[in-house]
Amino acid sequence: MFCSRARGTRTPALCVIAIAVVLLSGSCAPETERSYLVILTEGIPPTLDPLAALDSRVDNPVINLYSALVQYIPGTTELSLDLAESYEVSDDGRRYLFTLRSDAVFHDGTPVRAVDVKYSIDRMLTLKTGVWAYLTPVSGAEILGGRHVAIDLYEPFHGLLGALTRFYVANSELVRANEFQGDLGQRWLQSHDAGSGPYRLVSFQPEQQFTVERFDDYHGGWGERHIERAVFRVIREEAARRIALRNGDADWIYLSSADTLEALAGEPGITVNRDPTLNQLYFAFNTRREPLRDTRVRRALALAYDYQGHVEHLMRGNAELPYGVLPARGECASSDQPPPRHDLVEAKRLIAEAGVRPGEVELTMAFEGTTGETPFFEIMRAGAAELGIRVTAVDIEWDAKVSNYSRPDSSTDMGTIWLFAPGPEAHHFLYSLAHSSQAGDGGNNFAWYQNPVMDRLLDQAAAATEEERRCSLYRQVEALWLEEMPFAVSVTMVGLSAQRDDLKGYSVALGHPLTQNLYPMWLE
Structure with a gap:
């Protein structure tokens, strides 16, 4: 009590x-x-x-x-x-x-x-x-x-x-x-x-x-x-x-649940906060492990996630869909870029094309249950089940997760990662996840994705001083990302909290x- x-x-x-x-x-x-x-x-x-x-x-x-x-x-x-x-x-x-x-x-x-x-x-x-x-x-x-x-x-x-x-x-x-x-x-x-x-x-x-x-x-x-x-x-x-x-x-208290926010919203003497952020949730796919070496399997799993359900039902509107792979408030983000989509028909086509038969594949997924990530796992598990893929839970803390991804052979098949960028620059989102130098040793490239073309584009974009040139390079990065899908980009967080008046x-x-x-x- x-x-x-x-x-x-x-x-x-x-x-x-x-x-x-x-x-x-x-x-x-x-x-x-x-x-x-x-x-x-x-x-x-x-x-x-x-x-x-x-x-x-x-x-x-x-x-x-x-x-x-x-x-x-x-x-x-x-x-x-x-x-x-x-x-x-x-x-x-x-x-x-x-x-x-x-x-x-x-x-x-x-x-x-x-x-x-x-x-x-x-x-x-x-x-x-x-x-x-x-x-x-x-x-x-x-x-x-x-x-x-x-x-x-x-x-x-x-x-x-x-x-x-x-x-x-x-x-x-x-x-x-x-x-x-x-x-x-x-x-x-x-x-x-x-x-x-x-x-x-x-x-x-x-x-x-x-x-x-x-x-x-x-x-x-x-x-x-x-x-x-x-x-x-x-x-x-x-x-x-x-x-x-x-x-x-x-x-002042931190909140992860939209239900708690709504319950406190009408309380006398209490104010609730919905703070826009640049924080994005990603699902890393271990690109060094079968069957996730196949881009079609990674793209299929990305299509199996119910993004709209995450925003509307799980978070009651207290989350946002990104523009392509960048947050809406990020540099070079454009509303012309489509948000991530849920498409089981296309996902099943890709799985069949990759030769993955229902019931043959079981994948492990790391997530932090103590920070409210269990529903994200459940949504991904439900979507993968529609493809005949079983996903099992590995509920671990962040520090253990970083250690888990320090080597490709010791990491889980999939895992959540929130990126807390220090500003809206596209570099902070794309380089820290998709550049090969950021794999292992505590880096954010949990997918162990290594592509010389991606590295070159990211290096060129980081050095570009003119915005038009920079954003043009990041468009190429985005296209390559969506083609190879080392990470599924899920939602952009809205920071929830409550405080005394x-x-x-x-x-x-x-x-x-x-x-x-x-x-x-x-x-x-």
Whole structure:
């Protein structure tokens, strides 16, 4: 059971006994005024390492703890300067020169300097993980002075500034002091903060919660209306999050179910949010394994999925169909491109043409049941059954899924993957999934798709400085994708959440989906 509270009373603890969620030891605390924000999520970040902000669970705390050279204005895709005071681009587009602001300091009081930017770039290029997937054109960085640093590229890259909104600068001196056996601080950064963001880390309890509080010397400054302290707690059961919000034990909760959203929509004192995102759901097909080596089988399974049913019935309209393979708000997306379609007649023709007989094939599919992905599996299983193909469930967590796809021979036949792009640039969606360099080693190419023609087109598009040329190349990428279908493109997410009415200033940038940027918020 939940400890009973009067609506709106802020309490220091949330007790959930009946469903075995225990956040704090002891019995329910007495009613007291609560001056801090409580956010309930379904998962805690596996690490606080800013390099891992490719994962929205990591970007959530990191956007509050760290600063980037440039950042999106909350609620928009408009870029503004953050740690950078100014920047220039060389005539050939291969060098970006940044001048850092003079008043930015890390949480230990150390000034942010060019050496910290270079260290963070070098660390990313050495580890080749996380946000590196969006910054592969970066070749290095050069210190030009205490506050002056250059970032160099192999080729011009139009998406650099957008990708840099996920590249957070770490305190080089602090991280170096905590390196262990050459790990560049990965172990220490799992649970420690080396940032210069508006909030500093107070505590981190894996799989339970983390707490942040205002950093007084933040370079963005502080007005009268801000959150002083916030606790992010994990409660996997959506029903429990819903009760906590109703009881006033939480201020903001993440939702995955349209049913829960609709149930809360009419509640007094509660506001529901439907945030547009660039997040796309894909189904990866292991292109190294029979019968999925055959493009006809992959295309047939893509046609067997009921996309319209996903949007209209499962999500009650709280999802969108993409334009071709790109989200409707993405660069180079065009309404002339048809959305993915459900066509069992064509799917059965392709299966017969490929020589697959009903009952002969059984495929495994990885998905994350704890994050609400079970219905996606059910829709795919039902569609495959119409083709005489049996699909069996492999319900695993995200980290295990990434490990699962680290080698083609150890991975499942199929699997879900959400892509949390740092901006609307087509590169972030197409390159990170379909380029051969992104297969294995934590990359997003779960399909193990390798095609030299695709690689060449993607490399050329990334370096194209003119939009018309770039989009023309991405049209060719899209055509090749739909012909070979390494991934089925399903839907674009609408971010669902609910909050108490006295929480103000909540907004989400498209480049930081499913994150709670505390700085613009306040409690009224």
